[in-house]
Amino acid sequence: MKATNKPRPNIRVKLPAIGTVALEVLELPSLSLPPGGVGPSQTVSVYISESYESILTVVSEATLAEDGKLDFKQLVNKYGFDVKQYDVVTEDGYILTLFHVPGTLDPVLLFHGIADSSDTFVIRGNTSLIITLAKLGYNLWIGNSRGNLYGRRHVSLNPDTDKKFWDYSFHEVGYYDLAATIDFVCDKTEQDSISVIAHSQGTTAGFVLASTRTEYNEKIKVFIALAPIAFFNHLSPVLFRLFKQVQPSVSFLSQWGMKKFCETMAQLRI
Template identity: 60%
Template sequence: MTTKITCAYLTIIVNTVLSNPSLMPVSIPQPEDATLNFTGLGQKYGHEVEEHSVVTEDGYILTVFRIPSKRKTPVMLMHGTSDSSDSYIIRGNRSLAIYLANEGYDVWAVNGRGNHYSRRHVKLDPDTDPEFWDFTFHERGYYDLAATIDYILKITGENGVHSIGHSQGTTNNLVLLSSRPEYNEKVKLFTALAPIAFLDHLVPPISLIAPHGPALNDLISLLPLKLDEIGGSWERNIYKVLCNQGIMSYFLCVLIGLFPGNGYDTKRLEPSFLPIIIGHAPAGDSKKGILHHNQAIISKRFAYYDYGPEKNMKLYGDVTPPDYNLKQITAKVALIVGKNDNLSRVQDVEHLRQLLPNVVEYHLMKQKKWNHLDFVWSNDMPETLFPVIFPLLAKYS
């Protein structure tokens, strides 16, 4: 979700560069960590990494990275919108994936359908079949997480996993546990970093843009560009140009692009880290996924996708889509929230908290400027965030 906000701010600039190839430099020096994939980063920071292919019920082929261990409970990591497993490892020795591995946990980092690691399907071609992109956070939860959990338990012989999600990764978990309640028995603890379900208290600029989402979608549909996919390879290449030009890029891509939608925190996302981010994000997603979040903002509901009265009646038996039944979530849940998070607002997480029947931990980060991105990209997670996460994992293993 965070990277898509950047897309909105940079659309005009991106189109300008696309229409003027002379504006694009031939090559841009990048730090090594910007060029390494999850496997390369894991190896660089001291761990062997396995690459697994998980096939979902509806035919999507997901890449799931594992840093193996037999010492402790498997931990499944799920990324946010237009993101990938890389966000859990690009801080190197200070990242969550490496810290978990160092503590002996069996780490499984998921890549949801449609990101650049998981652009595969048993029948559909993402480059030629629009049907490939016919998904939202619902399918990433209902199918992707379900298939991954079953695969992990089969490979490891364990009876449950720890599930950690960030941003839309939390939405995916909420979808799974509410719509397929049998999976509650397979999750020992669901740790939600910056939970996203209700989006009723957003602030500008998103609160100003969201009401115009349907009209903007109609306008985008008229453009010659193929936009079923958001954050694909051509957009990544443009961002590598725009956001890899020193301090001015930090001003454009972070201060103007990322922070207004996520919350300002320049202390924890320093300029020298930006090239590494751009080496890994955006990672790809569906336009339909944006529309589903936009529906949640406008309707003030956490509900299934709204296809319009006629199709809703065929799919749901009603002219309006049903709410996700959060009372079905019996797994233990930990909600971790930032005071300065412009997406996962404290008031909205409090609403979610009241509806979930088994919240075992609610933690508001003490740092006043802690924002939406800090949960995966902050430079001081070992001192601030991990002391909250790791005791919970130990307690509920």
């Protein structure tokens, strides 16, 4: 239903990890409203097709807390710790940002999950994993995978113009990104092996690395898998139901572009 000059109800758009915020209906070019319309106090689900970027901007500005405006280094500094930054270059040319929060205890590498970044380990402030471990004195290294907010560089490919930059999966994240990051940390700390804490797809990357490049099993002292993902057997019915629920979003992503979706999710820390 297109917007008209008739009185419009308040439309509230809910996005993951951002919350619900009211938006002016007349700013939205395409809405899917229930048959018969809605009352002024009702909340409806909205499918936005053309102005998704502007919606994200409005929602972000309306709900962003102070910490949400800070990058990784600024967050760590805010909560009382120094942080150093390095570049890790993978075998296939991706340039990944690696952060280091110095400590006196053994080195620990943290590796994030899907559509995420190193920020995920510090956005809870004083109760975050990084700050908690830093207070205990651990020598922390926080990695990033290709394509996220801190991984949009390559020795020859441009993420804004080269589709090949985005031609990868969790396999490459494990085989190349995690491997290069572990090698870098081992070299800098002069250790033969380090401890690794991974989350979600980060654990999948760890399983890929350990099974395809078995020499890295000797370089990982302890592997702590948070919300691990290893097997996808027997999931067809669940996936089918999920696809039916998110089909409008899938159609939208196919039009808008998965690359732009990944970039936006990284920027919003979803």
